[in-house]
Amino acid sequence: QAYLERIEAVEAQVRSFITLTPEQALRQAEAADRMLATGEAFPLTGIPMQIKDVMCTAGVRTTCASRMLEDYVPVYNATAVDRLFSQGAVMLGKGNMDEFAMGSSCENSAFHPTFNPWDLGRVPGGSSGGAGASVASGEAVYALGSDTGGSVRQPASLCGVVGLKPSYGTVSRYGLVAFASSLDQIGPVGRSVADCALVLEAIAGHDPRDATSLPLPEANYASGIDRGVEGLRLGVPSEYFVEGIEDGVRRAVEQAIATLESLGASVREVSLPSTKYALACYYIIAPSECSANLARYDGVKYGYSDQQADDMWGAMEQTRRHGFGPEVTRRIMLGTFALSAGYYDAYYLKAQQARTLIRQDFATVFQSVDALVTPTSPVVAFPVGDKTGDPLQMYLIDVCTLPVNIAGLPALSVPCGFSDGLPVGMQLIGPHLSEPTLLQIGHAYE
Numbered sequence: 001q002a003y004l005e006r007i008e009a010v011e012a013q014v015r016s017f018i019t020l021t022p023e024q025a026l027r028q029a030e031a032a033d034r035m036l037a038t039g040e041a042f043p044l045t046g047i048p049m050q051i052k053d054v055m056c057t058a059g060v061r062t063t064c065a066s067r068m069l070e071d072y073v074p075v076y077n078a079t080a081v082d083r084l085f086s087q088g089a090v091m092l093g094k095g096n097m098d099e100f101a102m103g104s105s106c107e108n109s110a111f112h113p114t115f116n117p118w119d120l121g122r123v124p125g126g127s128s129g130g131a132g133a134s135v136a137s138g139e140a141v142y143a144l145g146s147d148t149g150g151s152v153r154q155p156a157s158l159c160g161v162v163g164l165k166p167s168y169g170t171v172s173r174y175g176l177v178a179f180a181s182s183l184d185q186i187g188p189v190g191r192s193v194a195d196c197a198l199v200l201e202a203i204a205g206h207d208p209r210d211a212t213s214l215p216l217p218e219a220n221y222a223s224g225i226d227r228g229v230e231g232l233r234l235g236v237p238s239e240y241f242v243e244g245i246e247d248g249v250r251r252a253v254e255q256a257i258a259t260l261e262s263l264g265a266s267v268r269e270v271s272l273p274s275t276k277y278a279l280a281c282y283y284i285i286a287p288s289e290c291s292a293n294l295a296r297y298d299g300v301k302y303g304y305s306d307q308q309a310d311d312m313w314g315a316m317e318q319t320r321r322h323g324f325g326p327e328v329t330r331r332i333m334l335g336t337f338a339l340s341a342g343y344y345d346a347y348y349l350k351a352q353q354a355r356t357l358i359r360q361d362f363a364t365v366f367q368s369v370d371a372l373v374t375p376t377s378p379v380v381a382f383p384v385g386d387k388t389g390d391p392l393q394m395y396l397i398d399v400c401t402l403p404v405n406i407a408g409l410p411a412l413s414v415p416c417g418f419s420d421g422l423p424v425g426m427q428l429i430g431p432h433l434s435e436p437t438l439l440q441i442g443h444a445y446e
């Protein structure tokens with residue numbers, strides 16, 4: 001009730017939800033009360049949260065912030081959602097996002113933008129802007145987002161909350177509407193590192209319905225986060241502190257690094273020389289996979305269908321023309337081009353080779369450090385409309401986060417101060433499956 005009242009009070013300004021589900025929330029809350037009364041409760045039982053509208057929820061429309069899926073009501077839950085529900089979680093509604101998770105500001109939603117609770121004239125980041133803004137504004141205790149190139153960490157950073165992108169394969173992608181299948185991962189946004197650890201624990205684990213889900217033993221992410229940083233070796237990659245990073249962001253992150261050092265970690269400068277290829281590599285691979293994944297929206301199987309045309313091909317063309325917004329169309333065109341005969345070797349194959357170099361850089365550096373510390377975003381929250389006219393400027397914002405997805409690694413964004421009154425986030429990157437170490441470092445810092 002308290003969270004529904006909070007939503008009632010601030011949602012008209014923040015606009016972090018696409019769909020609100022108050023009746024279902026109250027029903028789930030009552031069920032949670034019963035679980036608590038009978039002693040069957042889990043850590044997240046009865047805790048109200050938001051789910052990004054890219055994860056399927058049975059009986060609740062799942063739009064991906066697109067006209068294409070405006071009226072699409074799934075018949076099943078994504079595995080991550082299902083796990084939360086079976087542990088007594090309470091869903092308040094579905095979170096706003098950039099259409100099909102393509103964007104960095106939550107301005108590409110087909111319905112409405114979301115605004116940053118710290119300054120309503122600014123963006124919350126994206127694509128999981130609803131997740132960042134709902135947690136920062138107190139509309140939800142935590143949220144699930146998805147991170148293909150930074151979409152959990154970057155909005156967390158811009159909204160002054162914590163965001164975790166798990167190692168590829170840790171959280172099932174079953175029921176997560178696919179954008180770029182080799183990069184997508186579901187992750188939590190929360191007020192604290194400890195909260196994110198609990199949510200990860202609830203959603204992680206093997207799922208036979210996702211062939212890329214890792215068959216790992218059950219992990220306990222929340223216990224052990226208070227082990228401190230004494231003796232841990234941190235690397236600061238010089239390539240993440242160069243052009244384009246705002247002075248205030250650099251200062252805040254450098255200060256955070258000094259704090260970690262004073263807590264007992266050792267810090268050294270390291271180099272990841274292939275970082276310079278990451279942005280170009282991502283913007284070939286992600287659109288290529290998107291062009292294949294989004295081919296399914298043909299007006300026949302799901303969602304919007306334009307029936308005005310004379311024949312089948314015309315209907316598909318009209319459906320896609322009207323169903324997709326401009327950024328999604330741009331990505332599909334880029335990906336189709338990069339994969340087409342005659343260009344495949346020059347673009348897609350080359351990007352996959354660069355991907356190998358980027359992975360190797362990380363593998364080499366993790367032989368001598370336990371984790372890397374970088375800014376999450378080179379900039380703080382920017383004014384609404386500031387970058388919508390220039391897609392390349394928007395792409396550049398993910399320069400620090402996308403190498404992590406390219407290499408399938410885990411990374412955590414933790415608030416580390418302010419620049420001109422706006423939150424700054426520090427990113428901790430670790431080797432594959434090093435979530436416990438990242439959570440430990442983040443918790444020691446916060």
Ligand code: GLN
Nearest residue numbers: 101102103148149150151
């Ligand atoms: N901003 C990046 C993009 O537009 C990453 C998005 C994401 O992580 N979903 O592709």
